[in-house]
Amino acid sequence: MRLLSHLLITSFALLLAAYVIPGITIDGIYSAVIAALILGLLNILVKPVLFILTLPVTIITLGLFSFVINAALFWFAASFIDGFAVDGFFAALLGSLFVSIINSIGSKFIS
Numbered sequence: 563m564r565l566l567s568h569l570l571i572t573s574f575a576l577l578l579a580a581y582v583i584p585g586i587t588i589d590g591i592y593s594a595v596i597a598a599l600i601l602g603l604l605n606i607l608v609k610p611v612l613f614i615l616t617l618p619v620t621i622i623t624l625g626l627f628s629f630v631i632n633a634a635l636f637w638f639a640a641s642f643i644d645g646f647a648v649d650g651f652f653a654a655l656l657g658s659l660f661v662s663i664i665n666s667i668g669s670k671f672i673s
Contacts (some may be wrong), residue, residue: 567672568665572598575664576646583660585653586640593645600639601661609635632658 573594580588588594612631613620620627637654640646648654 564672568669569595569598569602571668571672572601572661572665575661575668576601578664579657579660583653583656585649586657587647589645593643597639597643597646600643601636604635604639629655629659632662636661 573591576588576594576597577591580586580594588597609631612635613628616627616631633651633655636658637648637651640648640654648657
């Protein structure tokens with residue numbers, strides 16, 4: 563139940579990001595749910611590997627490179643999901659930050 567609610571919060575955050583941030587488009591709720599599922603899988607499987615591989619750069623930049631990793635995964639997810647498009651890196655950066663903030667607020671209400 564908690565996984566489903568987190569998936570719905572992420573889907574809502576993606577739809578809200580598409581409404582607020584120029585450069586992000588989502589065709590509908592189905593695309594948002596698929597995008598949320600793919601983003602969740604990428605964050606579970608790929609993000610830790612990327613974080614370890616880029617650990618020296620992350621340490622040098624005092625952790626700010628993790629924002630670049632999040633934006634790259636957000637942009638990567640949009641590249642192969644029909645109905646979800648991100649126009650550039652800056653839009654991906656803003657979108658990933660926005661979705662992260664909405665997810666953290668939503669998870670406070672779930673628990």
